[in-house]
Amino acid sequence: MDKFSDxxxxxxxxxxxxxxxxxxxxxxxxxxxxxxxxxxEERYGVKLLNRSTxxxxxxxxxxxxxxxxxxxxxxxxxxxxxxxTGLTEVRGTLKISAPRDIGKQYISxxxxxxxxQYPDVTPYLYLNDNLSNLAESGLDxxxxxxxxxxxxxxxxxxxxxxxxxxxSPEYLAKKGTPIxxxxxxxxxxxxxxxxxxxxxxxxxxxxxxxxxxxxLPKRCSDDGEVIRQWALEGAGIALKSIxxxxxxxxxxxxxxxxxxxxxxxxxxxxxxxxxLNVIYMSRQYQPKRIRLFLDFLIERFELLADK
Numbered sequence: 001m002d003k004f005s006d007x008x009x010x011x012x013x014x015x016x017x018x019x020x021x022x023x024x025x026x027x028x029x030x031x032x033x034x035x036x037x038x039x040x041e042e043r044y045g046v047k048l049l050n051r052s053t054x055x056x057x058x059x060x061x062x063x064x065x066x067x068x069x070x071x072x073x074x075x076x077x078x079x080x081x082x083x084x085t086g087l088t089e090v091r092g093t094l095k096i097s098a099p100r101d102i103g104k105q106y107i108s109x110x111x112x113x114x115x116x117q118y119p120d121v122t123p124y125l126y127l128n129d130n131l132s133n134l135a136e137s138g139l140d141x142x143x144x145x146x147x148x149x150x151x152x153x154x155x156x157x158x159x160x161x162x163x164x165x166x167x168s169p170e171y172l173a174k175k176g177t178p179i180x181x182x183x184x185x186x187x188x189x190x191x192x193x194x195x196x197x198x199x200x201x202x203x204x205x206x207x208x209x210x211x212x213x214x215x216l217p218k219r220c221s222d223d224g225e226v227i228r229q230w231a232l233e234g235a236g237i238a239l240k241s242i243x244x245x246x247x248x249x250x251x252x253x254x255x256x257x258x259x260x261x262x263x264x265x266x267x268x269x270x271x272x273x274x275x276l277n278v279i280y281m282s283r284q285y286q287p288k289r290i291r292l293f294l295d296f297l298i299e300r301f302e303l304l305a306d307k
Contacts, residue, residue, distance in 0.1 A: 004072075019034055019051075095141070096124065105247070154280055158277060167254065168253065177257065191217035192221065193222040201265060202263065
């Protein structure tokens with residue numbers, strides 16, 4: 001079997017997260033897919049996938065091979081378009097993941113504007129607060145708050161941000177306003193959940209010392225938009241990124257609290273990054289549509305910062 005077909009097979013396995021599913025997509029039997037994968041690994045003398053009965057993940061060699069396959073396959077598509085039309089067309093899918101709040105308020109309008117400019121690009125916008133393995137997820141671009149853990153990916157700041165405690169005026173009228181972080185023990189706190197972990201250890205820093213407060217959440221959710229909505233409804237105090245709630249603060253639907261303290265949760269230091277970042281694979285492996293969208297996205301956020 002030729003190397004190009006092997007690349008198509010490997011990309012299908014990663015995309016579908018399974019050999020059987022890849023076989024169904026390509027019209028191959030499970031035995032054929034297994035044999036071809038084994039042959040591929042034997043050819044290069046490396047293990048490309050870690051496999052169990054329930055999970056499939058890329059090895060370091062597999063991640064490198066997968067990126068190279070994506071680049072080559074996309075280059076072939078662009079060359080075919082050039083031969084058939086005489087133009088270097090911008091077409092194909094664009095898969096983006098962003099937190100719900102920032103996704104609805106900022107990213108969705110930017111995606112719409114890009115799609116109008118490049119109508120042959122089909123965008124997929126996934127709104128969630130989960131952290132994805134970019135290589136295995138099939139996503140092209142991930143937009144997230146905070147620092148980058150995977151050094152194999154590229155991270156670029158879209159907007160400066162910081163975390164704030166906030167609550168509705170109605171909640172504060174009923175429950176009172178906390179004066180110090182320790183006062184949160186007597187308040188209803190709204191906590192995020194990430195990877196089944198409640199982010200209830202909140203870090204504060206004043207001019208003198210670092211305080212660690214473990215709040216007892218009144219409500220929890222893995223969806224940042226739900227946390228914001230609960231805060232707007234007066235259900236309690238939320239720890240949010242300022243970009244998510246800036247308009248609510250401007251319209252006095254929410255009020256910031258304990259403004260003299262730096263705030264974070266489940267971090268080794270209270271100064272851990274809270275900026276909004278766009279995360280993507282090296283530009284060496286990017287199709288033209290992804291490069292164009294990255295430039296478009298960054299330009300739009302620069303315009304927002306200038307307002």
